[in-house]
Amino acid sequence: MTFLNAVRSFIIVFNYFCMAFTILLSIIYIIQMFVSLFRVRKNYSKNFSDDYLRYVDSNNLLPISLIIPAFNEQENIVQNIRSLMKINYPCYEILVVNDGSTDKTGELVIDAFEMHPIETAIRYQIPTKNIRGVYFSKKYPNLLFVDKENGGKSDALNAGINISSYPLFTCLDADSRVEKDALLKLSVEFIKDSRTVVAGGIVRIANGSKIVDGELKGFSMPKKLIERFQIVEYYRSFLSGRVFWSATNSLLIVSGAFGLFRKQTVIDVGGYKPNTIGEDMEIVVHIHRYMRKHKKKYKVVFNELSVCWTQGPMSFKDIRSQRRRWQIGLMDTLISHRVMTLNPRYGAVGLLSMPYNWIFELFGALIEVIGYFLIPFSLIMGELNMFFFVMYFLLAVMLGVILSEGSLVLEQYTHRAAMTARQSISISVYAIFENFGYRQIITLFRVEGILKYRKLRKTWGKIKRKEFEQ
Amino acid sequence: MKVELISVIALLLCLSIIGIEYILHYRLAEQQDEHSIREQNMTRRMTIRVDGILRAPTSSCLESELHAMSEDIGDDFEAYEIAVNILRELKEKRGDEKIDRLTTALQNEVDPVRIYAKMLESGDVYHKGYAMRRLADLGAEEFRDKMIEGLESKNRDLCYNAAMSLAQFGDVEHVSDYLMSIEDDRLYSGRIINEFFDDFKGSRAELAESLFEKCNDYMKSTIIKALVPYKIEEFRPMYLEGYAGKNFGMKVACIKAIAAFGNPEDEQLLQIAAQDKEWVIRAAAIRGLSLLETPSALKSVKNALRDKEWWVRQTAANAITSMDISPSDLEDILGGYDRFAADAVKAVLYKKIDSLN
Numbered sequence: 050m051t052f053l054n055a056v057r058s059f060i061i062v063f064n065y066f067c068m069a070f071t072i073l074l075s076i077i078y079i080i081q082m083f084v085s086l087f088r089v090r091k092n093y094s095k096n097f098s099d100d101y102l103r104y105v106d107s108n109n110l111l112p113i114s115l116i117i118p119a120f121n122e123q124e125n126i127v128q129n130i131r132s133l134m135k136i137n138y139p140c141y142e143i144l145v146v147n148d149g150s151t152d153k154t155g156e157l158v159i160d161a162f163e164m165h166p167i168e169t170a171i172r173y174q175i176p177t178k179n180i181r182g183v184y185f186s187k188k189y190p191n192l193l194f195v196d197k198e199n200g201g202k203s204d205a206l207n208a209g210i211n212i213s214s215y216p217l218f219t220c221l222d223a224d225s226r227v228e229k230d231a232l233l234k235l236s237v238e239f240i241k242d243s244r245t246v247v248a249g250g251i252v253r254i255a256n257g258s259k260i261v262d263g264e265l266k267g268f269s270m271p272k273k274l275i276e277r278f279q280i281v282e283y284y285r286s287f288l289s290g291r292v293f294w295s296a297t298n299s300l301l302i303v304s305g306a307f308g309l310f311r312k313q314t315v316i317d318v319g320g321y322k323p324n325t326i327g328e329d330m331e332i333v334v335h336i337h338r339y340m341r342k343h344k345k346k347y348k349v350v351f352n353e354l355s356v357c358w359t360q361g362p363m364s365f366k367d368i369r370s371q372r373r374r375w376q377i378g379l380m381d382t383l384i385s386h387r388v389m390t391l392n393p394r395y396g397a398v399g400l401l402s403m404p405y406n407w408i409f410e411l412f413g414a415l416i417e418v419i420g421y422f423l424i425p426f427s428l429i430m431g432e433l434n435m436f437f438f439v440m441y442f443l444l445a446v447m448l449g450v451i452l453s454e455g456s457l458v459l460e461q462y463t464h465r466a467a468m469t470a471r472q473s474i475s476i477s478v479y480a481i482f483e484n485f486g487y488r489q490i491i492t493l494f495r496v497e498g499i500l501k502y503r504k505l506r507k508t509w510g511k512i513k514r515k516e517f518e519q
Numbered sequence: 520m521k522v523e524l525i526s527v528i529a530l531l532l533c534l535s536i537i538g539i540e541y542i543l544h545y546r547l548a549e550q551q552d553e554h555s556i557r558e559q560n561m562t563r564r565m566t567i568r569v570d571g572i573l574r575a576p577t578s579s580c581l582e583s584e585l586h587a588m589s590e591d592i593g594d595d596f597e598a599y600e601i602a603v604n605i606l607r608e609l610k611e612k613r614g615d616e617k618i619d620r621l622t623t624a625l626q627n628e629v630d631p632v633r634i635y636a637k638m639l640e641s642g643d644v645y646h647k648g649y650a651m652r653r654l655a656d657l658g659a660e661e662f663r664d665k666m667i668e669g670l671e672s673k674n675r676d677l678c679y680n681a682a683m684s685l686a687q688f689g690d691v692e693h694v695s696d697y698l699m700s701i702e703d704d705r706l707y708s709g710r711i712i713n714e715f716f717d718d719f720k721g722s723r724a725e726l727a728e729s730l731f732e733k734c735n736d737y738m739k740s741t742i743i744k745a746l747v748p749y750k751i752e753e754f755r756p757m758y759l760e761g762y763a764g765k766n767f768g769m770k771v772a773c774i775k776a777i778a779a780f781g782n783p784e785d786e787q788l789l790q791i792a793a794q795d796k797e798w799v800i801r802a803a804a805i806r807g808l809s810l811l812e813t814p815s816a817l818k819s820v821k822n823a824l825r826d827k828e829w830w831v832r833q834t835a836a837n838a839i840t841s842m843d844i845s846p847s848d849l850e851d852i853l854g855g856y857d858r859f860a861a862d863a864v865k866a867v868l869y870k871k872i873d874s875l876n
Contacts (some may be wrong), residue, residue, distance in 0.1 A: 095645060097645050097646070098646070098648035098649045099676075100649065100652065109710055167865075170832075170833070240710050243709055440527075447537060457540075458543050461547035461551060473544070477541070
C-alpha cells in the first residue's frame with residue numbers, strides 16, 4: 050500500500066467517524082433536551098405549589114454568606130453591592146474580598162459604604178494568602194470588606210469562606226446581578242432535601258435587558274450579532290444540558306457567577322483549588338469525588354428558576370479569551386480528576402458525565418475542527434460523494450437548530466421570557482444563523498484553548514463588559 | 520439507495536421537528552404575551568380600584584367601588600392576589616389600619632374561598648395543594664375533609680400541602696399521622712418536623728406528646744430541637760432524662776432544650792455539660808449558662824473562650840458580651856494572653872457597638 054493510499058483510507062475512515070460522531074452527539078443533545086423539557090415543566094408546576102415566598106419568615110431558612118471576589122473591579126463593584134443589598138432574603142452577609150486589586154476597588158467600597166477597619170477573629174480552615182485587614186460599616190452591618198494579598202480568584206474565595214459566619218455561601222461575580230428572589234429559590238433546595246450540598250442557578254445574558262434592583266424591567270434586542278448568538282447559546286447550555294445532568298445527580302459544573310454551597314462540604318474537600326482557571330467546575334467535581342469516595346449521600350442540583358444576569362462579551366477578542374479559558378478550565382479539571390473516568394466507584398459521574406465531558410466537550414471540538422478541513426478536502430479529492438456531503442451538512446445544521454430552538458421553547462415554559470412574542474420569535478432566527486459561522490468560530494477558540502493549555506492555564510483573562518443599564 | 524433513503528427520511532424528520540418547535544414556540548410566546556398584558560392591565564385596574572376605594576367620600580361609594588372591584592376579580596385567583604398584594608404593600612408603606620378593614624371588606628365581597636374551592640375541585644395536584652394552603656389561610660374549615668382526603672394521595676407534594684393545611688387548623692390527629700408516615704425518611708422528616716411545629720396553630724405540646732408516644736429516637740430528638748424556642752415546661756423532666764441517657768442525638772437535643780429555659784436550677788447540670796467531651800454539648804451549655812447571671816456561670820463562659828473548639832469559643836464570645844460583665848473583667852479578656860479570646864470578643868463588640876451607634 051502506498052503512502053497516498055494510506056492517507057486516502059484514513060480520510061475515508063475519518064469522514065465516517067466524523068459523521069457518526071456528529072450524529073451521536075446531536076442525538077445525546079436531543080435526549081437531554083426532551084428529559085429537560087419534562088423536568089422543567091414539572092419543576093414549574095411544583096414551584097407554584099411550593100410557594101417559596103412563605104419561607105421568607107421561616108426559621109428553617111439557612112443564612113447565607115455572599116462572597117464577592119474582586120480584582121480590579123472598580124467599574125462595577127459599588128453598584129453590584131448596592132443591588133445585593135436589595136435581595137429578598139431574611140438573613141445574609143456580604144463579604145467583598147479584594148484580591149490585591151491595583152485599581153481603586155478598595156477605596157471605592159470603603160468610601161461608598163463608610164467602612165472602617167476592625168480586628169476580627171479569622172478561622173483559617175483553608176490556607177490562603179495573608180489577609181491585610183477586615184473593614185466593617187456601622188451603616189451596613191451585614192457588609193464586610195476583606196483586603197488581602199493577591200492570590201487569584203480561588204484564594205479570594207477561600208479567604209471569604211474562612212471569614213464567613215454562615216453555613217451556606219454563594220460565590221458571585223462582581224460583574225453579575227442576582228435577581229431579587231434568586232437566593233431564596235436556591236436555598237429552598239437545601240431545605241427541601243438535606244442531602245443538597247451544591248445548588249446552581251441559571252445565568253442569563255443581560256445584554257439588551259434592563260435590570261433594576263434585581264428585577265428585569267424590559268428587553269430590547271442587543272445591537273451586535275455576537276450578543277444575540279450568546280443569548281441562544283446560554284439558553285441551550287443551561288436549560289438543556291444542566292437540567293439533564295442535574296436529573297442524574299452528575300452535574301459537573303455550577304456557574305462561577307452563581308452557585309450556592311454548603312460551607313462545611315467545601316471545607317472538607319480543602320476549598321477551591323488555587324491557581325486554576327476553572328475553579329467553578331473543579332470544586333463541583335472535587336465534591337462529587339469526595340462524597341462518592343466517602344460513600345456519603347449528597348445532591349448537586351440545578352434550579353432553572355433562580356436567575357443571575359451577566360453581561361456577555363461584546364467582541365470576538367473577548368469571547369475568544371472567555372472560551373479559551375473555559376476550555377482550559379475543563380481540561381484542567383478533567384485531567385486533575387481523571388481517576389474518576391469510567392470508574393464505577395463514582396457512579397453516574399464516573400460512568401456518564403466524565404466520559405461525556407472528555408469525549409464530547411473536550412475532544413469534540415478538536416474532532417469538529419479536523420472535520421471542517423478534512424471533509425471539504427476529501428470532497429475536492431473526490432473521496433466523498435457530494436450527496437452525502439450535502440446530507441451530512443444539512444443534518445448537522447438541522448440537529449443544531451432543533452437543539453437551540455428546543456431551548457427557546459424551554460425558556461418559554463419557565464415563563465421567564467423577558468421578551469415579547471415578536472422578540473422571542475426573532476431571536477429564534479439566530480438559532481438557525483448561529484450554525485453558519487458563529488458556532489465554527491467558537492469551536493476554533495475552544496481548540497485554541499486545548500492547544501495552548503500548558504501556556505495559558507495559569508493566566509487570567511480580563512473581559513471588557515458593558516455596564517448594567519440603570 | 521437504502522442509505523440515501525434513510526438520509527432523506529432523517530432530513531424530513533428533522534424539518535418536521537423544527538416546524539413543530541417553531542409552532543410551539545410561537546404559541547407559547549403568544550400566550551406569554553397575552554398573560555403579561557392581562558397581568559399589567561389587571562394590576563393597573565386594581566391599583567385604580569384601590570385608589571378609588573381609599574378616596575371614596577361616602578360609605579355607599581365605598582360599597583359600589585368594592586362591588587366593582589369584586590366584579591373585575593370574578594373567579595380569577597391571580598387578580599384577587601394582585602389586589603391583596605397592592606393592599607399589603609400599601610399597609611407596609613402607610614401602616615394604616617384602614618387598609619386592614621378594606622382587606623376584610625374585599626374578602627367579604629369577593630369571597631376568595633369560592634375561588635380556591637373551584638381550584639381545589641378542578642386543578643392538578645399542584646393547584647390542589649396550593650388551593651388547600653390558601654383555604655387554610657382563610658380559615659375555611661368546611662374543606663377539612665378534602666384536606667384529609669389529600670393525605671391519602673400518592674403525590675408527596677399534595678400530601679405535604681394537605682397536612683400543612685391541617686396544621687393551620689391545629690389538627691393533632693391527622694398531622695401526627697402524617698408525620699409518623701414519614702418517620703423513616705430521615706432526609707425528609709427533619710425539615711418537615713421543623714416546618715410543622717413552626718406553623719402549627721393548635722397546642723404544640725399536645726402534638727409533640729402524641730408523637731412521642733409512638734415515634735423513634737431520631738424523630739423524638741428532632742421534635743425536641745424543634746420545640747426549643749417554645750420552652751414547654753411540661754417536657755422538662757423528659758429533657759433531663761434524655762440528657763442523662765446514652766443516645767447522642769437525644770443528649771444534644773435535650774441539652775439545647777434545657778439551655779433555652781435559662782433556669783437557675785439547671786446551673787449545675789449546665790456546668791457539667793460545659794465540660795463535656797463533645798463540643799456541640801459544650802456550646803449548647805455555654806449558651807444556657809449565659810442566660811444565668813451568676814458569677815459561677817460567668818466564670819464558665821469566660822473559661823469557654825479558651826476552648827479548643829472554634830465554635831465553642833465563638834459562642835462564648837457572643838454570649839459574654841450579652842452578660843452582665845464588669846469593665847475590669849472585659850479588660851482582662853481584651854488584654855489577656857489569650858489572643859483568640861481577645862479577638863473573638865473584640866469582633867463581637869465592634870459589631871455590637873457600631874450597630875448601636
